[in-house]
Amino acid sequence: MAPRQAPPIAPAAPIGRIPVLDVSPVVEGGRWPAKAAVGEAVPVEATVFREGHDAVAATAVLVAPDGSDHSWAHMVDVAPGLDRFRATLSPDAPGAWSFRVEAWSDPYGTWAHDAAIKVAAGIDVELMLAEGVALFERITALAGLSPQDAKTLHDGAAALADPSRPSPARLAAALSPEVRDALARTPLRDFVTPSGTYPLVVDRPLALAGAWYEMFPRSEGARRLKDGTWRSGTFTSAARRLPAIAAMGFDVVYLTPVHPIGTAHRKGRNNSLTALPGDPGSPYAIGSKDGGHDAIHPELGSERTFKAFVKEARRLGMEVALDLALQCSPDHPWVAEHPEWFTTRVDGSIAYAENPPKKYQDIYPLNFDNDPAGIYAEVLRVVRVWIARGVTAFRVDNPHTKPLEFWEWLLAEVRATHPEVIFLSEAFTKPAMMLTLAHIGFHQSYTYFTWRNEKTELAEYLAEVSGPAGSSMRPSFWPTTHDILPPYLQHGGVAGFAVRAVLAALGSPTWGIYSGYELVENVPRPGVEEQIDNEKYEYKPRDWALAEEIGISTLLTRLNEVRREHPALRQLRNLTIHPTSNDQVLAFSRHLPARVSPAGTPEPADTVIVVVNLDPWGTQESMVHLDLAALGVPAEHGQFVAHDLLSGASYGWGQDVYVRLVPQEQVAHVIHVGAP
Template identity: 45%
Template sequence: MSSSSPPPAFAPAVVVENIYPSLGAPNYLIKRVVGEGLSVYADVFKDGHDVVSVMLKWRAQTGRLWTEVPMVALGNDRWKGDCSFAIAGRWEVVVEAWLDNWRGWKKHFKAKFDAGDAEIAIEAREGARMLEEAAARAEGLSAKEQAREIAEVAKMLRVVPAGEMMEVVMSDALQVLLDEFPDRTLSVSSEPLRVVVERERARFSAWYEFFPRSAEGRADKHSTFRDCLPRLDDAKAMGFDVIYLPPIHPIGMAHRKGKNNTLTAGPDDVGSPWAIGGAAGGHRMVEPALGTVEDLEWLVEEAQKRGMEIALDFALNCSPDHPYVKEHPDWFNQREDGSIRYAENPPKKYQDIYPLNFFCEDWKALWRELIDVVLFWVKRGVKIFRVDNPHTKPVAFWELLIAEVQAFDPDVLFLAEAFTKPRMMQVLGKVGFSQSYTYFTWRESKQELTEYAEELTKSEMRWYYRANFWPNTPDILPGHLQYAGAAMFKLRAALAATLMPSWGMYSGYELIENLPLPGREEYLDSEKYQLKERNWNAPGNIKAFIGRLNDVRRENRALQLYDNLTFHAADHPEMIVYSKVSGDFGNRILVVINLNAGQVSAGMVHLDLGALGLAADAHYRVEDLLHGAVYDWQGSHNFVSLDPNGLSMHLFRVVPG
């Protein structure tokens, strides 16, 4: 400490360290949903043999009053406390500790009494002084009756022989009373843990993405928002609760892309919705061919009537025709020749999109405008946003935007569409994104799936990163789905829907759409660039299977939780086995899936029965929630055979026998 530094208010008497969970930076956010518990651990100790008391405290970030509970000693100076959060919003959690003079005195006093120490009367007077101080603290808090009780014991301790007072001073009743008025003048508090608490849909959701302009499935007619109700009803019948719409804003004409991303558009080509902005306006307007802002509000209300929500795409792309280009050319990347640089991801070129320059001289006005765009749609009933490519914009911008929007309305949720390097994906979760896309789309083998799911749910990521598993997107038709049949589509949907409590799929998945652009992980005749002709009830669809899958998720609490995943062993290398249980074992789900869509997988499965809350030799039933069969099993080792041409997976509810 330098000579000019002011002295501390007091010398800290207690050490509080190794707080867990801690994400490593004060602005990083632990994630919870309303009512969900959080266990906090800390190392707390001091020099010598004195006794410490440790309290876990939490409050809303905008609040003044703390809720607190005593932490429990686990041994070796490790302490644990549990809290939960009643409402959505930002919270802070603190560990506070202090020297507990009364408990220390009791320990010392009894030891001297048992040893027959002649100075026991002096020790009794020391205890009386502590009680008198506690009585004064109670009096100061207007707890007059409690103050009187404590003062009475102090008076007795000064005059009554120590042996006659032992039962009183050691009683639990007196300790409970004194715990209401501890001496915390020399307490030490940890730096606060920051927690973002969101509504249940942040953890448990089923997303369905469709292009409203193709809602009717006609290549010769641009659909409107008013034509979308059958799509909502179909999605609801399949059990989805979030309807995600790609960008709904006016689409630019300059450098408009044609079918299959060709550089020259024909007169009837509708362009990419991600090339935002035109004569009709920018991010606060809707594409005239879809309708009006009022029509979008109507669709939001219709979704709400069905117990669903509309999620909008927040894509920070601008067509050369966007009003920002004329009004704020300095918000874009200027080239030496005076032109604006369009988006590139070599070898891909996006001549129809101008990226914004988040570090331009007028960056504060730009950031303010973009935050206001989100608030504009929130005020019109939209509570979920899928954010396009957030990893290509500053992390600080997202931290500010999410904090401000959720301060306005804590029910607003954000999904990060960031397929990029792990560290960037992770930090987006840490600064506030409610959910995130993942690498699931490319994880195929049992080992890959197991390692990745365990990383998401067992590592530190579980505190800040909520994975949302998608088997496909408009941008991605993975190799294992190309030219594949229904068996592969079913197994990938089942994995997504049961490994994680949030999952989603892009429309056409239920119709087994599987034709790729040659040599690419992209769809042939991509809906991103044209109206899509579809028969929404085409023969061979798997809509009933998807619906049953989502029904099972809603009916079983274990599938709605995030970090309760356990993998079990199976002899066959392409049979994956995992379970999810509720905290009280009231709901036990066991999933067995054949990862080979072309061959039978058969062999023994070896269950960790402890993870299922069952004894090693237990008898139990497994009820197949997809197919209706019931089997009687005993012990850890049981035989399973799965055929992709028939029963290719089990989604069991485990019932103790």
């Protein structure tokens, strides 16, 4: 149970014949693997150059878990003059993959460049053509050519060697687009110089892209009795809500803790220090005489009814996630059985949780330093108990308050036996901690999106999480949580909730809402950024029939439909921000080039543009200046059919577009880019 030791530092490798530097995605020099998901277009970059003026090129090679070369992609110089090359690789199965970059001298590229200049100028014409003939003898002998490419190259070689043809025609045949395309698929490579091989852990698609729905199962079906007390909802009554959640297109149902709740120092409504008779307490105050983290609150049901809930969710196409909150009520069995797992103060009392000035008298945090082996083993056992009950994802409460070496160990242990299980880090904390939690194995991370409201900060944050950071930290965008009701939503009304839903659902491949979002629950508890009558401290049954009148559930459904229909929206590292003339209008796009799916099926390019009015109260007009290259629209076309996936309308759009968004009617354009 000892923590995994850090690997030794490897000695520096020689520079190599063709230098390969600054390879990405690489996390801390390869100490931890970069992340990818099945079917994800993983951008690979490197700086490649050489002495002199000869042409260089590079290839990105994807290495399968068995160590064999799975596939490769020709890299493109994306920063001429800076020698930065890029390609995308797409793993097709989960596992411990890796990749490398191979730099090489490009004799065809060198000859083609020189010959085009000299033949046009009448300099050494016959010599250049003769050198081309000799070069094509090597090219036509390449192994691995397809029959069609072999014919193309032989035809080009024959035309180049034909002295009866004019010199310009001979050269044109050797430089034709068809010849260049064939050599892009099977190039002639000299002085091949590989980089190091870097780790790439590949997860199932849900680790990258999914829609989560959070619920307190005790509220679903809860009812007030004649004496004023409450009867808890159960897994059975909560399961009746599942068809509606599935109909809105959510992939994961996330349950707050379902364990027994302690009575010592139980919190009352709105986090008051005094609980009244019948107050259920916070489900985060885990543990009572009925058991601890492996137990089920008896008012919710039994192991049998929990498994029935999971089975119903799966029947509807959803998975079940559970909150993993490593903290205890004073009544938790661990307190009596393992007092060394907690911090004892000089007066003999056990320290409760604090985040000054906040105090959580109903919760004891664990101390991982006194008996790490014991705590490690017990938490792993608990996690495996819930996996056996059908849980396939965990939302981890406050992981930044536990040792990083513990999480690194636990996540590796679970991955070794259950690689399908996903861990979401709920760590609204300092950037270094958030990023390192992602480095050491958390599949997804809560983010600062909840507090990004202005156009500039939203644009910067979208670019940040979809850029190089995305190779390690997969963002999960939540407009609200059961703990957080940000000011924008306190004052933004129905349109504000619609704006944040569009930004969350289309700004990140993974997003989620907290139950009640459909009802625009936006009344704060005075002085804090959380809802009044917080569900953490009371039962909160809801009248879901009102959701249809408000209309947010209809929007949520459509957003999840659009995400499923458009693979570009299920990618992370493919986002472009587009300038607008109005600071209340944000525009961004996601583009996925045409490719072959992991199943071997050709897939067309897919591009979606999102233009959002950030003002929930006023109509906003703006010019949007689109980067057509980023949209995959050929410059010579300049125009395309813009089909609005929310309204159903179609427009003729080009590089510069005028938009007018009325929040009471439509807060955003969600545009699918069609053919011109």
